[in-house]
Amino acid sequence: MAENREKETTEFVDHVISIRRVTKVTKGGKRFSFSVFVVSGNKEGVGIALGKSREVSLAIAKATARARKNLIVICRRDTTIPYAVEGRHGATKVVIRPAYKGTGKVAGGAVRAILDAAGIEDALTKAIGSGNGQNVAKAALNALSKLRSAHHIARLRGKTVQEIIQGS
Numbered sequence: 001m002a003e004n005r006e007k008e009t010t011e012f013v014d015h016v017i018s019i020r021r022v023t024k025v026t027k028g029g030k031r032f033s034f035s036v037f038v039v040s041g042n043k044e045g046v047g048i049a050l051g052k053s054r055e056v057s058l059a060i061a062k063a064t065a066r067a068r069k070n071l072i073v074i075c076r077r078d079t080t081i082p083y084a085v086e087g088r089h090g091a092t093k094v095v096i097r098p099a100y101k102g103t104g105k106v107a108g109g110a111v112r113a114i115l116d117a118a119g120i121e122d123a124l125t126k127a128i129g130s131g132n133g134q135n136v137a138k139a140a141l142n143a144l145s146k147l148r149s150a151h152h153i154a155r156l157r158g159k160t161v162q163e164i165i166q167g168s
Contacts, residue, residue, distance in 0.1 A: 014064055015039045015113035017048075017133045019056060034059045037134050039110070040067035041117025046144070047071040048114075048137050075147040079121040082150070087143025091130040094139040099124050110137035118144060 017037040024031045036051045036059040047070040051063025075082060077098070084097040094111060099122040105115050107125040110133045115123055127136050154161045 012040055012042050012068060013117045014067075015117060016060060017110050017113060017137055019059075022052075036060050036063045037137070038063035038067050039113045039117050039137060040064055040071075041114075041119070042071070043117075043119030045071035045073040046114055046118040046141065048141055050134075072141065072145050074118045074120070074144050075149045075152075076118075076120060080123055081120060081144075081147055083147075085143040085146045087139045087141070087146065089138035089142055090132075090135045092132065092135040092139040093128045094136060094143050095126045095128070096140065096143050097124040098122070109133060111140045113137070114140045114144070 015038065017039060020035040022033050022035055024033070033052060033054050034056045036056065037048070038051065038060060039046065039048050041047065047067040049063045049066030049070060051059040051061070051066060053059035053062060079101055080098040081096060082098065084095065087094050087096075099106070101122055103122045103124070105112050105121065105123055107115055107123065108127070111125045111127060114137055115125070125140070127139070130136070150161045150164055154164045157164065
């Protein structure tokens with residue numbers, strides 16, 4: 001049973017997007033704490049979370065645990081996504097497009113971390129608007145959560161996959 005737990009934890013990919021030192025000024029002096037934003041994924045789903053603590057390692061542990069609880073399953077086609085999607089959060093807009101096999105991840109910062117954690121190897125992305133890492137990550141996750149498989153769309157419309165593909 002311990003071997004299964006080790007296997008479970010090793011298949012997750014974790015990326016720390018940002019670490020912020022927060023200062024609270026009190027009558028007795030300054031109190032420092034840390035706020036950490038983490039992306040965690042298991043190559044099928046991805047989650048994001050914020051963790052806060054007086055120590056960096058505890059904040060990372062809290063954020064990682066929360067991110068793993070809030071995984072969103074991502075629809076993929078081989079090594080890329082099935083179609084182009086756009087996500088928004090705040091003043092940030094992220095566009096994610098499918099790419100040919102071997103293209104790689106054309107993405108920066110938070111979007112690259114999310115694609116890596118989700119197991120998407122080939123994609124073209126563009127972040128427009130605010131460059132805040134947390135907003136960019138949330139916009140990218142919003143975009144990926146809009147993806148649907150052909151089977152899912154066919155079931156919603158009450159048709160077969162072949163009817164959807166032929167465009168009847």
